[in-house]
Amino acid sequence: MQLPGTPSDAVDGVLAAGRGDISTLFVSMATRHPDGLDADYLRWHTLDHRPEQHRLSALRASLRLVSTPACRAARLPGDERLDPVDHVMTYFFFDAGGLTPFNELSVALGDAGRKLALLPPVERGAYGVVTKAAAPRVKLGADVLPWWPVRGVFLLLEREPSSTTTLLDVSGVIGVWSTSTLSVDARMASARLGQHLTYCFLDDDPVETAERLAPVLSRHQEDTGSAPLLAAPFYPVVPHEWDRYVP
Template sequence: MSRGSHALSRCTRVFFSFPEVTDPARHRDYNAWHQLDHRPENLALPGVLHGDRWVRSPECRDASAIDDDPVLSPAQYVAMYWFAEPAGASIEEWSELGQTTLEQGRRPELEWTRRRVNGFFRPLGGRAAPGVAISPEALPHRPHRGVVLEVLRADEPSGAAAEAGFGVLHREHLPAVLAVPGVLGTWSFASRDVTLRGDGGDGGDGDVRRDTTRGAYTVVLHWCEADPVEVAATLPPPVAVPGLRTVLRTPLRTVVAGEWSWFDADRAGTAVSPGA
C-alpha cells in the first residue's frame, strides 16, 4: 500500500474535545461510559476513521511545562476523532449518533461533565521519528503509552508574525522533538471551528464563545513509546515567539480499560481536585 492511499492522509477534519468531570466521584462512571459505550459506537461509524483518548492524571498535571489557558486548564481528558471524506456527511452522521444515544438514555455524563473546549481542526501533517518504520498516517493507530500535548495560540493567525511563528514550529521545534528518545512521531492540527466554555462559578457554563478564526489554535500531539511524563521532561523548550505562543504543554496517559483510578484520592476527599 502506498502512503498516499492511507485513509488518514485524505482526512480534512479532526475533532478534539477537552472534557472536565465536575463531580470528583464520577470519574470511574465517566470512563466506563466513554470507553465501553460511547467510543465503540463512534468507532463503528463508517465515517469515523480513527479515535483515541487520553487522561491528564494528577501526575501529568504536575509535569506540565506550561498551563496558561484558564479554559483548557481544568480539563482532565482529551478525546480525538478523525473523519472520512466527505467530512460534512461523516460529521452529520456522527452528530446524529450523539443525539440518538441521548434519546435512548445513554448520555449520563451530561449532568457532571463540561466540554471546556471542543471543535474541528484541519490536520497539517505528521512525521515519524527517525528509526520508526511506519508512516505518519499509521502512527495514530500504533500502540503507545501516551502523548505530549501542546496547544498554541496565534494572536493574528493570518498575519506575518503568526506565519513566522508557524515556521519556527514546523521547521525548528517539531524536528527537535522528533530527535528526543521515546518519541514515536508527531501530528499538528489547526483550528477551524472551536467552542470554548468558561466557568460560570456555579458549576455551570459561564462565557460560551465560538471561534471560527482559521488557525487561532494549533494542537500538536507527540506520540510516546516511553512514559510520556518522562518524555515531557526532556523535550526542547515550548514555542514562544511574537505572534504565536504555547498556552498548554502537558503529558497525557493512554486510557486502559478498567484502569481508572487516577482520581480516586479526589473522590475520597484526600487530595485537591485537578482544576480546582
C-alpha cells in the first residue's frame, strides 16, 4: 500500500521537531541454545529481561532477531568465526555512557534470580552510528527506523563499509543504518575495532530479500576485493509465538 504525503526526510518542519538521539548500539551475537530450548529462552528474554532494560534513561529502542534454517541457507559466504550466529540482540542507546547502568541492571536482575543462563556468545560489540537513510516510498524518516515494525533485517558485517545507496535500491529494503565499532571495556565487548555493521530494515520476507541483495553484495565484493564477515537475513521475534522463528 502506498502511504500518502511527502517523505519526512524531505520536510524541514518534521526534521526540526527532532532528529532522534541514538548514537550507540550494543550488539550481542549468540549461537543457538545448547539444549534446543531457543523458544523458551526467547519467551523469557522478551517477557522479562528485555522490557526491564527500558527503565534505563539512555536506552531508546531494542530489537531481537533470529536466524532460521531458511535464513542460514540464504547467507552469503563469510568468516567462519561468525558462522554459529543464530541470535542477534540489539540495544539502541543515547550514548556509550548508557552501557555502565546497562551492565549494573543486568547484575541486579541476576542477584534477584531473574536471569537464565545466556545463550552461548559468539561476539558482542558496541557500535557508533555513522549514517542513516530511508527509502522515500515508506515516508517515515531514517531517524525512526528502529521503531518501524520490520518483517526482517539483513545484517552486513564488514571490514570496510558498503555503499548504503546501492542497498537502499533493493526491493524490500526500507532503510539502512551503518555503524562502526567503538572502543569500550573489554569485559563488555569482544568485537574487533574497525568492523562495520550495517542494518538493512526490511518490509518484505528477509529470505526473499536476501536473494535480491546477493547480486548487489557480490558486485560490491568484486569491486572492493573484500568479502563480508557476515551477510545474513534474520526474522524478528514474534511475541507469544516463541517457536515461530527458531534456529
